[in-house]
Amino acid sequence: MAKIVTGMAMSLDGFMQDANGSSAALSTGEDDFRNTERGKACIAATGAVMMGRKTFEMADDPDLYAGNYEFQVPIFVLTRNPPAKHPREGSGLTFTFVQDGLDSAIAQAKAAAGSKQVTVVGGPSLIQALLQKGAVDELEIDLAPVLLGGGRRLFDNVDKEIAFETTSMDPLPLGGIALRFSAKR
Amino acid sequence: MAKIVTGMAMSLDGFMQDANGSSAALSTGEDDFRNTERGKACIAATGAVMMGRKTFEMADDPDLYAGNYEFQVPIFVLTRNPPAKHPREGSGLTFTFVQDGLDSAIAQAKAAAGSKQVTVVGGPSLIQALLQKGAVDELEIDLAPVLLGGGRRLFDNVDKEIAFETTSMDPLPLGGIALRFSAKR
Numbered sequence: 001m002a003k004i005v006t007g008m009a010m011s012l013d014g015f016m017q018d019a020n021g022s023s024a025a026l027s028t029g030e031d032d033f034r035n036t037e038r039g040k041a042c043i044a045a046t047g048a049v050m051m052g053r054k055t056f057e058m059a060d061d062p063d064l065y066a067g068n069y070e071f072q073v074p075i076f077v078l079t080r081n082p083p084a085k086h087p088r089e090g091s092g093l094t095f096t097f098v099q100d101g102l103d104s105a106i107a108q109a110k111a112a113a114g115s116k117q118v119t120v121v122g123g124p125s126l127i128q129a130l131l132q133k134g135a136v137d138e139l140e141i142d143l144a145p146v147l148l149g150g151g152r153r154l155f156d157n158v159d160k161e162i163a164f165e166t167t168s169m170d171p172l173p174l175g176g177i178a179l180r181f182s183a184k185r
Numbered sequence: 186m187a188k189i190v191t192g193m194a195m196s197l198d199g200f201m202q203d204a205n206g207s208s209a210a211l212s213t214g215e216d217d218f219r220n221t222e223r224g225k226a227c228i229a230a231t232g233a234v235m236m237g238r239k240t241f242e243m244a245d246d247p248d249l250y251a252g253n254y255e256f257q258v259p260i261f262v263l264t265r266n267p268p269a270k271h272p273r274e275g276s277g278l279t280f281t282f283v284q285d286g287l288d289s290a291i292a293q294a295k296a297a298a299g300s301k302q303v304t305v306v307g308g309p310s311l312i313q314a315l316l317q318k319g320a321v322d323e324l325e326i327d328l329a330p331v332l333l334g335g336g337r338r339l340f341d342n343v344d345k346e347i348a349f350e351t352t353s354m355d356p357l358p359l360g361g362i363a364l365r366f367s368a369k370r
Contacts (some may be wrong), residue, residue, distance in 0.1 A: 012326065012349070012366075013340035014199035025346065131332065141197065143328075145349040145366050147316065147340060155198035155332060161210065164197070164330040166360050175351045179362070181197075181330050 002047060002113035004106070006120035006127050007140025008154055009176070015151035016124055026144040029174030034070045038170075038178065043070055047116025048109040052126040053079035066090040071119065074112040078105045078126060102129055128157040139164060139181045142172060187232060187298035189291070191305035191312050192325025193339055194361070200336035201309055211329040214359030219255045223355075223363065228255055232301025233294040237311040238264035251275040256304065259297040263290045263311060287314055313342040324349060324366045327357060 008016050009026035017023050033039040049071045056077045059065065065075075065087055072092040082097030089095060098105040109118040120127060120136075130136050141154075164181035172178055193201050194211035202208050218224040234256045241262045244250065250260075250272055257277040267282030274280060283290040294303040305312060305321075315321050326339075349366035357363055 012324075013343065014338075018346070025348075139197075143364075145351045147343055147345075147347040147349075149344045149346055153199075158198065158332055159334045160332075161203070161334055162332040163210075164332075164360075166330045166356065166362055169354050169356075169362055171351065171354075175349075177351055177354055177364070179328075 002110040002115070003117045003137035004050075004110075004120060004130060004135055005042075005045075005117045005138040005140065006122075006130065006136055007138075007142070007180075008122060008124065008127065009142040009144060010154045011144050011146050011148040011151075013147045013149065014153050014155060015148040016154040018148045018151040021152075025146050025148060026142070026176075027174060028142050028144075028172040028176050028178075030172065039070070042119060045117050046071055046073055046119040047113030048073050048118050049075045050105060050109050050118055050120045050126065051075065051077055052123045053077060053081065055122045055126075065095075066093060069093060071121075074109075076105050076109045076112070078102060102133065106130075106133075106135055124152065124154055124156070128155065131155070131158045131162060132160070134162065134183075137183050138167075139183070141179045141181070142176055143179055144174075144176045187295040187300070188302045188322035189235075189295075189305060189315060189320055190227075190230075190302045190323040190325065191307075191315065191321055192323075192327070192365075193307060193309065193312065194327040194329060195339045196329050196331050196333040196336075198332045198334065199338050199340060200333040201339040202337040203333045204335040206337075210331050210333060211327070211361075212359060213327050213329075213357040213361050213363075215357065224255070227304060230302050231256055231258055231304040232298030233258050233303050234260045235290060235294050235303055235305045235311065236260065236262055237308045238262060238266065240307045240311075250280075251278060254278060256306075259294075261290050261294045261297070263287060287318065291315075291318075291320055309337065309339055309341070313340065316340070316343045316347060317345070319347065319368075322368050323352075324368070326364045326366075327361055328364055329359075329361045
């Protein structure tokens with residue numbers, strides 16, 4: 001079955017945004033995601049995408065999604081409020097607004113991904129809900145070598161112990177570290 | 186001037202103890218610290234030690250400190266309440282209970298360390314106070330590949346942004362990662 005892969009950038013003290021809502025201090029210093037080696041590998045491995053409503057909105061530009069989004073695959077947006085106008089779709093890119101809950105979104109995304117992976121692009125609320133459910137198979141953290149001292153935590157709302165294995169660690173251009181973990185089953 | 190070097194084990198979600206006060210899930214799987222390569226290097230590099238009162242108490246066994254403690258150097262304990270009986274000292278090991286604050290403890294420890302480093306062995310309150318003051322030169326985090334979901338945070342009580350550079354990353358036996366950072370000045 002398709003693996004669920006997710007991750008985000010995080011400070012040493014666990015924040016994915018500072019107190020002003022900025023994630024500038026967490027920049028990896030990489031080029032555009034799709035031009036990096038790991039970006040290319042991720043895009044090639046991805047059979048379906050999951051995202052939350054806010055993440056969808058942040059990029060709700062018909063030209064971006066249908067023509068220029070890095071993942072031209074079926075996209076599953078978990079939301080109780082689908083947009084009034086269905087966004088433009090592309091050759092491989094379709095949108096499904098899943099209104100009947102996380103389990104349904106997981107099942108649909110895995111079915112669509114087939115032998116590839118489901119990539120969860122965020123936001124943190126969706127990642128946290130998937131972790132809490134024990135549904136995350138691989139976790140990727142871009143650890144930025146900075147303490148932010150406050151802000152929004154990446155791992156809030158997860159209240160149980162979840163064990164992983166470290167699968168890789170690679171330096172990033174601005175001094176951060178790309179860490180990958182697999183869930184222990 | 187002597188560098189201040191500190192660090193602790195931490196979970197992916199930033200805890201140094203779980204909700205029950207246990208740090209078992211953060212174990213590195215290494216042998217006794219003094220028998221590891223990095224332990225030997227740290228002991229050789231250390232000219233003075235700083236610790237908080239609780240950390241002192243956890244090991245307040247005269248035989249341990251004077252005879253068997255890995256750091257046989259001047260030890261500075263930051264506390265308003267020195268013990269009634271001065272602990273036994275060794276050939277290189279002395280105890281100074283610093284009652285006039287963190288700045289004084291830093292100054293005394295740096296003077297004692299000379300050309301070597303000041304190693305801060307904990308606890309988290311002391312580490313946090315040193316970070317907040319901008320006094321930490323090198324930070325070592327043993328990152329355990331586990332989410333604890335709750336407990337005591339390593340980086341609480343630090344409310345400002347502090348930038349570091351990654352200086353090394355090494356795998357640990359049980360799947361964790363030994364991360365070292367230098368403060369950007």
